Amino acid sequence: MAERYSSFAPGGTSWLLQRVTAAFLIVVLAFHFFLLHFVNHAADITFAGSAARMAEWGYYATMILFLVTATFHGVNGVYNALINQGLDGTTKTVVKWGLIVAGLLLIAQGIRLANVLAGGA
Amino acid sequence: MSSDASEPADAAAAEAAAAEETSPEPAEEEAAADEGPAVPEPQQRRLAEKRARSGADAVLDDAERAAPAVEDDQTVHLRVYRYDPEVEDKQEPRYDDFHVPAKDGLSVLDALIWARDHYDSTLTFRHSCRQAVCGSDAFFINGRQRLGCQTQVGDLEEPIRIEPLPHSSVEKDLVVDMEHFYDQMDAVEPYFQSSEDPPGELEERKQSPENREKVKLSTRCIWCSACMSSCNIAAGDNQYLGPAAINMAYRFAMDERESDDATEHRFTTIEQEHGVWRCQTQFSCTEVCPKDIPLTEHIQELKREAVKKNLKFW
Numbered sequence: 442m443a444e445r446y447s448s449f450a451p452g453g454t455s456w457l458l459q460r461v462t463a464a465f466l467i468v469v470l471a472f473h474f475f476l477l478h479f480v481n482h483a484a485d486i487t488f489a490g491s492a493a494r495m496a497e498w499g500y501y502a503t504m505i506l507f508l509v510t511a512t513f514h515g516v517n518g519v520y521n522a523l524i525n526q527g528l529d530g531t532t533k534t535v536v537k538w539g540l541i542v543a544g545l546l547l548i549a550q551g552i553r554l555a556n557v558l559a560g561g562a
Numbered sequence: 563m564s565s566d567a568s569e570p571a572d573a574a575a576a577e578a579a580a581a582e583e584t585s586p587e588p589a590e591e592e593a594a595a596d597e598g599p600a601v602p603e604p605q606q607r608r609l610a611e612k613r614a615r616s617g618a619d620a621v622l623d624d625a626e627r628a629a630p631a632v633e634d635d636q637t638v639h640l641r642v643y644r645y646d647p648e649v650e651d652k653q654e655p656r657y658d659d660f661h662v663p664a665k666d667g668l669s670v671l672d673a674l675i676w677a678r679d680h681y682d683s684t685l686t687f688r689h690s691c692r693q694a695v696c697g698s699d700a701f702f703i704n705g706r707q708r709l710g711c712q713t714q715v716g717d718l719e720e721p722i723r724i725e726p727l728p729h730s731s732v733e734k735d736l737v738v739d740m741e742h743f744y745d746q747m748d749a750v751e752p753y754f755q756s757s758e759d760p761p762g763e764l765e766e767r768k769q770s771p772e773n774r775e776k777v778k779l780s781t782r783c784i785w786c787s788a789c790m791s792s793c794n795i796a797a798g799d800n801q802y803l804g805p806a807a808i809n810m811a812y813r814f815a816m817d818e819r820e821s822d823d824a825t826e827h828r829f830t831t832i833e834q835e836h837g838v839w840r841c842q843t844q845f846s847c848t849e850v851c852p853k854d855i856p857l858t859e860h861i862q863e864l865k866r867e868a869v870k871k872n873l874k875f876w
Contacts, residue, residue: 456839463665525840526798 459517462510469507495558508551516544609854616717637661639721642685646734647658649684655732656684657723664715670724671699671710674736683854687736694852698785700791701736702727707788707850727791738815746804749782750811750831753823773818780813780860782853789857801836805847805857807840812860815867826871833868841865 477486494500520540528536615704617856640660646652660677662668671689678685684829691697692711699710702725704718714721730738760767789805796804803811815822815828832838 453868453872454835454864455864521839524799524835525795525842527800529801561812 455517456523459514462514465506465510466514469503469510473507492558492560495555496560501555501559504555505552508555509548512544512547514539582697592724604856605856608856612849612854615849636664638664638668638673638715640677641721642674642677642721642736643725644685644735645732646684646820651705659721666716668715670701670703670708670715670722672719673715673722674710674724686734695784697786700727700786700788700852701725702791707792709786709788709852712852727787729791729797730787740787742800743790743806745792745803746786746807748808748830749803752810752813752814754817754820756819756821756828757823758821767819769817769819773816777813777816779855780809782817782855783809784853786851786852788852790849792846794844794846795840795842799836799840802840803832803837805861808832808841808861808864809855809857815864829868829871832864833872838865838868842871
């Protein structure tokens with residue numbers, strides 16, 4: 442008893458981050474849908490328009506944050522749903538690292554694309 | 563009152579009249595209980611919702627219930643799950659039909675006991691106190707976890723389908739293996755712990771009324787396992803502590819008389835990966851709990867506490 446346990450126990454951190462990202466995603470998703478589906482119809486979205494938006498620092502930062510939080514929320518959600526189904530042992534480790542790698546690849550590709558749109562690289 | 567009555571008799575009559583005035587009719591008592599502030603508001607809301615829900619799925623409405631007058635030759639139709647690995651004819655699970663004489667106030671457990679005593683003495687099920695305290699007779703009745711003794715036959719649609727609790731292995735007929743459930747309950751050390759001596763000279767540890775109110779509902783648990791059986795997550799993840807065990811941990815973790823190191827020790831168990839974090843707030847445990855314990859709310863509160871204890875800003 443009374444031993445010092447580490448701050449940020451793994452289960453608790455991911456649960457908290459899942460909730461925080463969920464709250465953030467509600468706001469950013471609403472922004473996304475209003476701007477790119479309701480105010481401007483999807484048919485009217487052009488590459489030049491996207492490039493112009495991405496060139497703005499604030500929009501670029503929001504989209505990168507959107508990408509990172511959505512990836513974490515999705516990957517962590519799938520992983521926890523599988524744990525709920527009784528995922529255990531070696532399969533669990535393989536699935537966990539598979540999802541992490543897939544998530545990192547998605548983020549890398551997303552940032553690469555954002556940079557292209559913003560006019561860099 | 564006659565004028566020649568003696569004085570003591572008069573006094574006795576006056577007392578009787580006074581007693582009559584002070585003891586209200588049962589209906590008045592009920593009304594008074596409804597108005598009383600004893601039941602907290604959220605619980606009343608939950609109970610009202612629960613009544614409304616149960617009305618929606620299997621309970622007949624008042625008119626339907628009142629219509630068939632109970633007569634001697636009327637019966638209720640039970641359809642009971644039968645299985646016994648030791649008897650050749652029962653190795654393949656099947657349903658047996660029993661027609662039991664209906665009467666007012668007949669519970670599902672009463673009906674099962676009647677069927678066992680009159681038709682088939684091998685019909686096997688657990689029961690003990692018959693008053694929703696021992697937690698032995700939780701069954702899957704008409705597709706929902708309920709206590710047999712607490713469920714009125716008149717409230718159910720026929721045929722009344724009685725099955726063993728889902729998500730546990732069946733030993734025989736309606737008897738399921740409770741070992742895993744008890745293991746999970748033991749894992750949270752469901753007893754008071756403190757490294758500190760009681761304050762003062764006496765052995766007693768006093769609890770404040772406010773703290774008692776906080777843990778009151780969690781102490782109602784009768785270990786019937788209805789919540790565990792209803793939980794989708796517990797069905798898939800065999801290591802998940804389950805609602806009953808987490809509620810038991812809540813009962814002691816929230817008790818202000820436990821010392822800080824004891825509470826910290828409790829949190830190391832309940833904040834494991836298969837502890838509180840597996841709860842997906844489906845509320846199925848809260849819906850089926852025969853003692854109306856707000857299980858999901860307790861689990862959520864422990865999650866919040868665990869996060870608060872672990873958050874560091876440096």
